[in-house]
Structure formats: structure tokens, C-alpha cells
Amino acid sequence: MSDSPIAVEHGPELRHHFASVEQQRDAASLGMWLFLATEIMFFGGMFCAYLIYRMWYFNEFAAGSRSLNLKWGTINTIVLICSSLTVALGVRAAQMGKRKLLVILLILTIVFGLAFLGIKGIEWHEKYEHHHIPGASFDATALEKPPYSNGGIDPSHEQIYFSLYFAMTGLHALHMIIGVGIFAFLLFHAWKGRYTPQYNTPIEIGGLYWHFVDIVWIYLFPLLYLIDRKPLG
Amino acid sequence: MATAAITTEREHYLNKEYGIRSWLLTTDHKRIALLYLISITFFFFIGGFFALLIRLELLTPAGDLVQADTYNKLFTMHGMVMIFFFLIPSIPAVLGNFLVPMMIGAKDLAFPRINLLSWYLYIIAGIMMLHCMVTGGVDTGWTFYTPFSTAFTNTKVIEAGLSVFVAGFSSILTGLNFVVTIHRMRAPGMTWSRLPLFIWAHYATSIIQLLGTPVLAVTLVLVVCERVLGLGIFDPNRGGDPLLFQHLFWFYSHPAVYIMILPSMGVVAEIVPCFSRKRIFGYQAVALSSIAIAVFGFLVWAHHMFVAGISLYSAMIFSILSYLVAVPSAIKVFNWTATMYKGSVTFSTPMLYAFGFIGLFTMGGLTGLFLACLGIDVHVTDTYFVVAHFHYIMVGGAVMGYLGGMHFWWPKISGRLYPEWLGKFAALIVFLGFNLTFFPQFILGYLGMPRRYWQYPAEFQVLNVMSTAGSTILAVGYVLPMVYFLWSMRYGKIADENPWGAAGLEWKTASPPPTFNFEETPEVTWEAYNYDQIPAPAEVLIER
Numbered sequence A: 001m002s003d004s005p006i007a008v009e010h011g012p013e014l015r016h017h018f019a020s021v022e023q024q025r026d027a028a029s030l031g032m033w034l035f036l037a038t039e040i041m042f043f044g045g046m047f048c049a050y051l052i053y054r055m056w057y058f059n060e061f062a063a064g065s066r067s068l069n070l071k072w073g074t075i076n077t078i079v080l081i082c083s084s085l086t087v088a089l090g091v092r093a094a095q096m097g098k099r100k101l102l103v104i105l106l107i108l109t110i111v112f113g114l115a116f117l118g119i120k121g122i123e124w125h126e127k128y129e130h131h132h133i134p135g136a137s138f139d140a141t142a143l144e145k146p147p148y149s150n151g152g153i154d155p156s157h158e159q160i161y162f163s164l165y166f167a168m169t170g171l172h173a174l175h176m177i178i179g180v181g182i183f184a185f186l187l188f189h190a191w192k193g194r195y196t197p198q199y200n201t202p203i204e205i206g207g208l209y210w211h212f213v214d215i216v217w218i219y220l221f222p223l224l225y226l227i228d229r230k231p232l233g
Numbered sequence B: 001m002a003t004a005a006i007t008t009e010r011e012h013y014l015n016k017e018y019g020i021r022s023w024l025l026t027t028d029h030k031r032i033a034l035l036y037l038i039s040i041t042f043f044f045f046i047g048g049f050f051a052l053l054i055r056l057e058l059l060t061p062a063g064d065l066v067q068a069d070t071y072n073k074l075f076t077m078h079g080m081v082m083i084f085f086f087l088i089p090s091i092p093a094v095l096g097n098f099l100v101p102m103m104i105g106a107k108d109l110a111f112p113r114i115n116l117l118s119w120y121l122y123i124i125a126g127i128m129m130l131h132c133m134v135t136g137g138v139d140t141g142w143t144f145y146t147p148f149s150t151a152f153t154n155t156k157v158i159e160a161g162l163s164v165f166v167a168g169f170s171s172i173l174t175g176l177n178f179v180v181t182i183h184r185m186r187a188p189g190m191t192w193s194r195l196p197l198f199i200w201a202h203y204a205t206s207i208i209q210l211l212g213t214p215v216l217a218v219t220l221v222l223v224v225c226e227r228v229l230g231l232g233i234f235d236p237n238r239g240g241d242p243l244l245f246q247h248l249f250w251f252y253s254h255p256a257v258y259i260m261i262l263p264s265m266g267v268v269a270e271i272v273p274c275f276s277r278k279r280i281f282g283y284q285a286v287a288l289s290s291i292a293i294a295v296f297g298f299l300v301w302a303h304h305m306f307v308a309g310i311s312l313y314s315a316m317i318f319s320i321l322s323y324l325v326a327v328p329s330a331i332k333v334f335n336w337t338a339t340m341y342k343g344s345v346t347f348s349t350p351m352l353y354a355f356g357f358i359g360l361f362t363m364g365g366l367t368g369l370f371l372a373c374l375g376i377d378v379h380v381t382d383t384y385f386v387v388a389h390f391h392y393i394m395v396g397g398a399v400m401g402y403l404g405g406m407h408f409w410w411p412k413i414s415g416r417l418y419p420e421w422l423g424k425f426a427a428l429i430v431f432l433g434f435n436l437t438f439f440p441q442f443i444l445g446y447l448g449m450p451r452r453y454w455q456y457p458a459e460f461q462v463l464n465v466m467s468t469a470g471s472t473i474l475a476v477g478y479v480l481p482m483v484y485f486l487w488s489m490r491y492g493k494i495a496d497e498n499p500w501g502a503a504g505l506e507w508k509t510a511s512p513p514p515t516f517n518f519e520e521t522p523e524v525t526w527e528a529y530n531y532d533q534i535p536a537p538a539e540v541l542i543e544r
């Protein structure tokens, strides 16, 4: 183990076309940042649709929002924030070369990720039982109408809310599944001791991805669950 | 050294390894460029085949060759194949892949395996598109407009949508690779102000690919979900809004025009100084105009929706912004022209294509201003005027640039020269065929012939016959280069490392280049396009 980052005899992790380990790390992290920029645009299309329909069909959006399970939503938010913490600590552990700690933190992250997906599954199942899934069997009659709305609830507008709810949370869950896959890959290599204070870029950029997926949820949660909830209401 | 290279076989990227595995698992950007070259050529001829069928149907006023349904599928498949499987990847994935690392003095792109992955994604998407074609095709037009695409047509929208989705990711990965490579992999001394303009153009293109394509991807996901799962986001019967679809679709698809044309502009900016023996006029202006086009390009999308029911005020704003795009485009055209002024101009094949590009792009661009003007647009929307306009940009511009670039760098790619007289001849045929095909369509559109119909009133026949005749000439012009390029690989004259006497790092390594491009990493101490310091090549090679 050499102390200098650019040892003359570089390790196997330096790919032939890079001049130095720094260059390789910079390239990888810039690549991930750019990828996240594309992801922002990817989710952006849906956020844009959300914005427009929420302004047009506010009553239906408020009614749909009230029907979501706030308890599970909040727990899921906490779960994801915890997972971001374990990821951040994991990056630090990798930089310090603490293999065992890194492995534990990666396992914890994966557990949090799976817990999130499990809870999301429970919520989706609830929606299925209440006939809130858009399509032929959609039924909006049982929805609670916001007290200030003078008209009724238009079922087709209500479907738009649930269309967006399932599209956005579904796309987010897909990103979570991919994230869990990435972290399983990182865990395997961390367990084999591949990451050292000199070489831990994969942990770093995997972490960037994970934080990004978390941040998307931090936006989804208030937009979908908290449209006009009163405190403790 | 030079004599030894001719007598004994020097090792380069083509002969380093043989066998199908060495190609399908390669991470060498030059080999991946060739994989792309073969695959996009294949799709170009498929798309061209559909185009010829369309032109054949329009030879007579009556709908006699195909029925309306088939005709709808023909123009849809022509559009989808040409745009997503030829024009978008064309220059970036072939010439860009081959040249970006070499021009900046790098050994490879930043992520060689992602580069290979992007080719495989392209192939998967291509197979899906071919499968979609042979099992019935799509009839929505390449624009997938809702609610027709989601609630009415019973053709293969889902498969086509997913295919374009996958092709989009291939395009995103190429763009991502280029941006990281240009930022992080430049050779010592290769500052931003010394970058070839080809690189600037690709940088701007990549930014659009990165920020635009995901929006198309998510839009197509929603269209597919709407068909499969019954979501109603774009369907008015289910509370949705088709205009939202159009906004999201054109948010990508207008900038996509610049994905197709900017790389061609980069090619022209390399060819013009070389065959004028002069430094490019206004380097900074040309470089920054690429970025300006990328930025403005994101602000004009709703000019495709002037008659779709958007408010007059937003239409006026989008109209003004669309005019603005003409400014950076004109900066480029004027600077290329100024470069030739008092230069010693040679009319060799790549230069002929560059001339073709400048003329045809100017026509396409100016007719674009007609369409940006609200009053005229209402009159010519959905007529052949629009068809002619974008074919002047896409075929007259992008394809001309692509062919010019292929001729310019063919000696570098293959190590051989193509027969110069045949090259000039083909360039002429392409130019004549192109104008005969598409100029009559301006008149047809102005007279009111709508696009996307399989039959038309008899008074339009003369112009349509001209157009169809032109398209067959154009086809000959496209087949010719393919034939003599293949021929030259075996029988062409051996090219030395710099047959045109061109500036640029790619000409400072052998033809074809070694696997890692340079024997040792070059150090750049000169400005770009230093033609005052480079001797013109021997007469024999250029055949003035």
C-alpha cells in the first residue's frame, strides 16, 4: 500500500486510457453528475404534468391526497432519510479504509431500501383494494371531498391524480430497485476488500445515485401526500 | 520509419485483432464507430426504401400503389427510422466516436464500456423497430400524437415507443461520454480555445442529448402506460390533455433537430478551413454560436403548435424566440463564407459537400423563418412546405455534412483514398437529385398540398413527378459512395497520415491510427487551424 495517490506502479483499478487515478475519479464523478442531470429531466416531465393538473383539478388532487396513508408515507420518508445517512457514513468508511464498517453500512442501506419498497407495496395494495387504480374498475365515490369545494368530484379528473401518483411513485420505486441492485454489487466488492482509501470511487458515485433517488422522494412526499392536510388532520 | 511502414504491415486498430469476438466485445472507440457505421447505413437504406415507396405512390394523383392505411405506415416508419436510427446517431456515433478522442489527444473516450453498451442499446432498439415493422408497423407519424396513438390506432405503438425509448438511452450515453471526455481527457496544452470546432459542435450536441432525450423518454413511458394500464394523462376522454403531450414531445423533438444539424456544422467548420488553406474566420463566434444554438433550441418548441390551440400570447413569444435561432445559425454561415474569402480554395469532394451544405442549409434556415412567422405558418402548416423545409435542413444539411465528413476522414478511418473523380461525381448527383426532389415540394406546399395523404388533386401531378424523379437520382447518389468506399478498402490508393494537409491532432497520427491513437500523448503548443504553418499537400493526391 503506497501513500502517494499516483504511485508509479498503479493498481489494477486504473484503466489504460486514463493518465492518472485522479483523472479517472474526476471522470467517473462528472459522469454520474451528468447522469443525474438527465434523471432530473426524466422526472421533470412528470413533475411538469403534475403541476399543470394540480392547478386545473385542485379539488380532485386534494381528495386523492387525503386518501393516501399518511402514516406509511411518513415512515417511508424516515426510512429513506436513514438510508441516506448510512450511505454518507459508508462513503466515509470507505475513504478511511474501514472494511467491516463499510460492509455493515451497505447492508443497512440495502435493508432500508427493501423496507421502503415493502411499505410502498403495502400502500399500493391498499389502493388496489379501494379501487383507486386507474382503469375500468376505478371508483372515486368513497373519496372524501375537501370541505371547501362546492362542486362534486369528477372521476376522470380524480383518475389523473392517481395516474400521476402511480406513475411517479412507480418510477421512483423502479429507481429504488436499481439502487438496491447497485448496492448489492458494491456490497459484494466491499466484502472482498476491493475498496481502499486510494480507490473508492464506485462507493462515492453509487452514493450519489442513492442520494438523488432519496431527494426525489423528498419532493414526492409533500406533493402527493400533503396537498391540503391540516396539522394532525 | 515512413518507408518501413509501407513495406511491413504496421499494427493499427483494424489489424490488431481479427474475428467476430474482437469486434463485438471491443471497447476501442474507433471500432465502435465502425460498428455504428455499418448499423446506421443499414437503417439509412431501410428508411430510404420507405421514402422511395412514398415517392412512387405520389407519382400519380390516384392512390394506386398502396392504400391509405399502408401509406400512413410508410411515412411513419420512414420518419422513425430516419430520425431515431439514422440522423440522431449518424455523425456523433460514427465520426464523433472515431474523432472526439483523437482530436483532443486522448487514448479513448472516458467510458469505453458504456460506449459499447450504447451501441448494444442501439441494436436492441433497432431489432425492436424491425420487428415492429415486419409485424404490422405503426401509423401515428413519427410524432406519436395523442389521443390517436393512445386511444384510437390499433397498430404497434407500444413496441415502437419502447424501441425509441431504448434508442434514446443509447443517445444519452453517447452524449454523456462526449461531455465527460471533452472536460476531463484533453491532452496537455489542448485548452478550450484550441479545441477544433467539431468538438465544440459535439459538446453542444451532447448537452442537448443529455437534457432533452430524457423528456422524450418519460413522455413515451406515459404513452405506453396510457395504452397498457389505462392511465389518462394525455387522453381528453379521461381528463387528460393532448396539448401537454405535444409540449413534452416537442421539448425534445425541436432540440433534436439541433442534435442532427450541429454535428454537421462541426464537420463543415473542419472542411472549409482545410480546403481554403486558411484559419477559420471568427473562431470564437463559431464556437459560441454552437452553444447558443443549443440554449436557444430549448426555448422554441411550441412553434410546432401554433395551430394546435395554444394562446396567442405564448405563440407570439415562441415566434420571436424562433427567429432568434437564426442569429447563431447565420453567424456560422457568414464565418464559413468569410473563411473562403481570399483563401486558396480547392474543389475536392469534401469541399463540394460543404458547399452543398452551406447553400442548402441557408435555404432550409430561411424557409424556417417563414414558418416561425405566425401569419405564414397558419397558411402552410401541415403542407409540403414544411416537409420541404425540414428536408432541406435534415437531408440537405445533416446528410450533406455527414457525407462530407465521411469523405474527409475516410483516409483516416480506412487508410485508403477513394477515387476522387467518382467522389465529385456522386456529390454532384446528390446535389442535383436533392434539389429536384425537394424544391418542387416548397411550391406544392405553398399551393396548398397537404402532407401525409396518399392521393392528391391532378393539378399537383407535374411537381410530384419531378420530386419522384429527383428521389431516384438522389438514391443513386447515396448508393455510389457506399460502393466506392467498399471498393477503396481493398483497391484504393494508400493514404499517408495527412493526405489533405489538414490541421488537427487526428492528422498527426498514422492512417489508420494505432489502437491507442498516438504512440505517445501529444502536447499541443499551437492554435487550432494553423493553416499558415501547414504546407498544402502534393497536387497528385488532391487532383485539383
Ligand SMILES: [Cu+2]
Residues within 6 Å of the ligand: B253, B254, B257, B300, B301, B303, B304
Ligand atoms: Cu422546431
